[in-house]
Amino acid sequence: MLTNMKKIKAGVAALQIMESWGIKRVYGVPAGSFGSWMDAFAETDKHNVDFIQVKHEEVGALAAAMQAKFNGTIGVAMGSSGPGATHLINGIYEAKEDGNPMLAILGARPTNEQNTDGFQEFNQNPYYNDAAVYNRKVAFAEQLPQVIDEAIRRAYSHKGPAVVEVPVDFGYADIDVDAYWSSAKAAQPYPKWEINQAQVKEATELLSKAKRPVIFAGVGTRGSGEDVIKLSKKLKAPLIVSGINYDNFDGKYEALLGAMGRVAEKPANEGVLEADTMLFLGANWPFALTSKGMFSGIETFIQVDIDPMKLGKRHATDLAILGDAGDYVRAITETIEEKEETSWWKANLENVKNWREYKTKLETKPAGELELYQVYNAINQVAAEDAIFAIDVGNTTQTSIRHLRLNPKQKWRTSPLFATMGVGLPGAIAASLDYPDRQVWSLQGDGAFSMVYPDVVTAVRYGAASINVVFSNQKYGFIQDKYEETNKHLFGTQFPDTDFAMVARAQGAEAYTVTRIEDIEEVFAKAIKDYNEGKVVVIDAKISDKRPMPVELLTLDEELHSKEAIQAYRDRYEAHDLIALRHFLEANGLESRHVARMKNN
């Protein structure tokens, strides 16, 4: 009999559905428009989903979006009807741009107050339309758990944020326990594409013919880093990586040129201009639009991607392969003949060596103003072999890939495409809660930290131990640097100093300010000690405001630049020992294709 059926609060049932999908926590700020959810969270004997109270919904949403980057699981954030919900938008876009599962729950007025412009009552869904892979309002109370299940399943299968608006009265309602079910057990990934042997053969032929091959490895090669390196060695093709894929490789690999563009390294920007053939693996390189000339020397472009939408998107292809990048790397490596050491290979290796010596010299400079370089040196000294880094947007994005000595046991994640500031601290909170046994860092500029630092108290409250380094230069450095090229003025890029250690201490964290090179080792030793005792630590590193080298504007080659310009560049970036790739090419009996092209233009 229906009347005898067991009942459950719809809000509790919805949390049980979340739990069935492995969801451990939901980030949010309480509000009247989701009072029923808060009651459900409080009934901790009925489910295992925690409510993490953040100080700003955006921090919750960014933590949810970052969580998926670290461990692939869906992050959940809530925002109250209207203003709390709109605060979620950056996290929602973050998940969309990176193709990560996320669930955003929007609070809403009770059903009897809907659609008549009552207090905080809006037509909310349209606002989220562009970003969401699923964007609905629950229609009746019994439906609540089922719609949450639907949203989670869609977020995973469509790789993006699902948005669900929930009228507050539904969560309080008693519903039948068999009004819903969880589809979590049915979840599975799409099968991999079969290897097309004809295309493996074609790729092998094209690559074997190449005189100056390079491999470009995007995140599609994650987990296959060692195999990519094997192919790179066998083919004598130096390795370029996308900015977000450094932690897939041993940073010591001698042919790792780094990333190209602005968040990049010198050897990659030079190498790509000299190469004739590129094997472009599992990457969406959005800077192809802003750095059009980058591919100007590439005559043969071979692309492998698991997503048909990406094939041919960034460059015309000579061969486009639909499939798993790692699988094809292994298949090509098997069939390709090992090349003898080539002059191309040697020149690039020498270039990498010279660049690494330059970086090490900066990092270990014993005197002068404290610069970002010595901070990285200190981090490298104490970072665990499997440390997790949540990296913010700004100079840190660029400098961390250059100066952290990353390896495949570590994780380095940021906001690469949406590129929103403020992901560092939320990322560290998410990582720390999910990986209590691993060392967790956030690295960020003072501008980015200022957007989110009230949530240091959240990390403290929930025991999300982490070491949060603030690179304080009293400016939006990354933007100021850009304005040097595009603007007449550097207007609007500076701001007064904040004592971030005081701010952090006021919230219960351990905190240090470091201003001198000679103190840095001691400060980081103390920070690690605190961290190992389970504390949240903030290090405010007051660094010089010098610009890190713009490798997208290299001014080192006498064939392309005046003596004066080269001298100014060398002086400004302390680059007196840095040598242009052309010299290494010529020393190995090769010409610079880039210089030849520039002269013909």
Ligand SMILES: Cc1ncc(C[n+]2csc(CCOP(=O)(O)OP(=O)(O)O)c2C)c(N)n1
């Ligand atoms: C939310 C958001 N606002 C503005 C920007 C534009 N932006 C990109 S980097 C940057 C400067 C970052 O400054 P800071 O955090 O101090 O780091 P720095 O570059 O100085 O090391 C700004 C304003 C952005 N990416 N995201």
Ligand SMILES: [Mg+2]
């Ligand atoms: Mg700054």
